Every structure is written in C-alpha cells, then in structure tokens.
Amino acid sequence: MKYMPIFRYRASEKKNLETVNYSNKILPLVEIIQEKRKSNMKTTCFEDIIKYLNENDKQLLIDFPMYVKFKKRTVAGVVNFLSPILANPSLRLSYFDKFKGQNIIPVISYNPNVPLYQKGYLSKEFTHLRSSFQQIALRIFLSHAQEALNEAATHLKPGDIIIVDLDNTNHDDPMLVNFHSQIVSYAKKHMCKAVIVRSVISPDIANTKLTNNSIVNKLDNSLLIDYKKFGFDAFGDYCGIKKDELTDGGKSSPGCIFFHWWTNSYYGHKGVFEQPDTFTTMVAPSLVSSNQWIDYQTKSLLQHKDFCPGCKTVFNITKAREKGNSAPKWKIIISSHYLHTMEEFL
Structure with a gap:
C-alpha cells in the first residue's frame, strides 16, 4: 500500500x-x-x-x-x-x-x-x-x-x-x-x-475564484x-x-480542479455561475486544450485518456457523446482521474 x-x-x-x-x-x-x-x-x-x-x-x-x-x-x-x-x-x-x-x-x-x-x-x-x-x-x-x-x-x-x-x-x-x-x-x-x-x-476553495489554466x-x-x-x-x-460537507442545497457553480502529476499541482477551469451548460461549453473545452491535459496524452505510456474513466468521460463530453452539465458527474470525473493517476504513476 x-x-x-x-x-x-x-x-x-x-x-x-x-x-x-x-x-x-x-x-x-x-x-x-x-x-x-x-x-x-x-x-x-x-x-x-x-x-x-x-x-x-x-x-x-x-x-x-x-x-x-x-x-x-x-x-x-x-x-x-x-x-x-x-x-x-x-x-x-x-x-x-x-x-x-x-x-x-x-x-x-x-x-x-x-x-x-x-x-x-x-x-x-x-x-x-x-x-x-x-x-x-x-x-x-x-x-x-x-x-x-x-x-x-x-x-x-x-x-x-x-x-x-x-x-x-x-x-x-x-x-x-x-x-x-x-x-x-x-x-x-x-x-x-x-x-x-x-x-x-x-x-x-470556490470554482468562481478559479482562473482558467492556472495553478x-x-x-x-x-x-x-x-x-x-x-x-x-x-x-x-x-x-x-x-x-464532502454532507449538506443539502447549493447553487450550480461550473468548474473543476484538475490534478497534474508532473508538477504535483492542481489547475483550475471554470464556467459561469448558475449556468450548468457551461460545464460543457466552457469547462470541458478549456480542460482538453490545456498543457496539463496534453501531458497526460503524450507522457503516459498507457495512453491515459483511453484508460482513465474520468478523462474518457471528458473526451466524450467534448465530442457530444455524453451529457456533461451535472456537478455530481464532474465530481466523479475529477476524483476518478486522480485515483487512476495514483494507480498509474505511484
């Protein structure tokens, strides 16, 4: 372990x-x-x-x-x-x-x-x-x-x-x-x-305070x-x-914090507050065009995008193969990417 x-x-x-x-x-x-x-x-x-x-x-x-x-x-x-x-x-x-x-x-x-x-x-x-x-x-x-x-x-x-x-x-x-x-x-x-x-x-840490493609x-x-x-x-x-704070309610705040193995850092990507469709129109495109995303595709010997469940989902969202306007879905995306990264590189 x-x-x-x-x-x-x-x-x-x-x-x-x-x-x-x-x-x-x-x-x-x-x-x-x-x-x-x-x-x-x-x-x-x-x-x-x-x-x-x-x-x-x-x-x-x-x-x-x-x-x-x-x-x-x-x-x-x-x-x-x-x-x-x-x-x-x-x-x-x-x-x-x-x-x-x-x-x-x-x-x-x-x-x-x-x-x-x-x-x-x-x-x-x-x-x-x-x-x-x-x-x-x-x-x-x-x-x-x-x-x-x-x-x-x-x-x-x-x-x-x-x-x-x-x-x-x-x-x-x-x-x-x-x-x-x-x-x-x-x-x-x-x-x-x-x-x-x-x-x-x-x-x-709030999604509204994130800066795209920045640590x-x-x-x-x-x-x-x-x-x-x-x-x-x-x-x-x-x-x-x-x-998880285990609370009810809350408003949609599109965004994600993406982990990058090679710098051991988190990078932010955000949409527009209370506009969940910007998960698809802003957050996903920003993520897949980032240098951090590209690193996973070029430096991983196992073709990370093809095996990481989270990254596969993001790729499908950008190709309109899956819906991506749900905050819980992005929670799964980011967490499964992190877990897969630990499995792949530790």
Missing part, C-alpha cells in the same frame, strides 16, 4: 470506487455516513459495499466516522445515522458485525471534537473486533492522539494500521515534526503500518512526496476533491 483514498460513501464516491481499476498499491478507506445513499434507495450502504466486495477481489477499510460536525444544512440522513453513534460509540460494533466474513479492515476511532477523551471505547472495540477481523486500523487525530495511542498499545498486533488524520492542517507544520516522529516510532515498535492523511482541498496556489499536495521523508508507509487524501 502506498495510497489511501478516503471516500465518504455517497453516489459519486460509489461510482468512482466501481469504475477505477486499482491494484494493491491503493487501499481505500470508506466512510459510511448514512444508512442509505439516498432515502429512496432499496438497498443500504452495507448491502452495496458487500455486493462490491463479493464481485471484486478488493479490500476496503471501513469507518463510521465520529469526527463529523453537523451544520444547519447537514443532510438529515447523515444526522439520523451518525447522531446515535456519537451518543453511543458502541453502536459501531453492531455495524462492523454486518461485515463479518468480508474482506474489510475495521477502523477503530474516537470523537476528537469533545474536550475530554472518552477512555474505554477503543479497548472495547479492539476486543470485540479482534475475534472476527485479523487486521484492524486505528485512526487518530491531533486532538487526544496520545490518549488514544496509550489505550491502543496493549491491543495492537503486527500488521495493523495506524492512520494519522490531520484534517486540513498542513503536514509540514514545524509544530508537527516531533509528532510525526513519535507516530512512526510507535508504529515500528508495534510492527504496524503508519499512514498520514489530510484534506488537501479546503472548504474555502490553484492555495492547494499543497506535497504530502504525496513528503510522507516518505517523515517515515510513513503511505499517505492519503480525499481523492482530488473537497471533503
């Missing part, structure tokens, strides 16, 4: 997971944040994921995240599913039990947003899950990290995974140098893999390179897109 993409299991993320053919250099972390992706769905997220696992020779990390902060517009299904877990973390165990016999790694975690660490829950989860799952992951945050590591010390086994989630904090903050060293040493002591993850694209300077993707420097075994992020 070199890369751990994090998917909040909604419609776009499900599509991305199913369309990109990835190898064991990639180990996705799937966050289940509601019982059903849409309220009118006949199947639950549990059933959808189990179906995916049964049909594919893949392994997934599964988490029921406790770090999510609710907002006024947070999707009702998310609030209804996660609120009971926050009130009683032990509910996570019954959900993990649904995956017994499946090729998953359960992710043990805690709520980093409370002032006091809730001791005992991690031990309870380790004890319960160890009988059904040979490999377990521990997800820690900057808040309460030491308490969590202290509690987990007697439960970890060789081959387990320690995930350090920095949220939006930059990994090369000088204040974190000793923290990184501590985590890596701790992981080696317990013969575990250490993975560092962060959300690269911050919530304040989005606020986005620092250097963790892709630096994780090795700090001693971690792998890195992770939200797969080339913003961490």
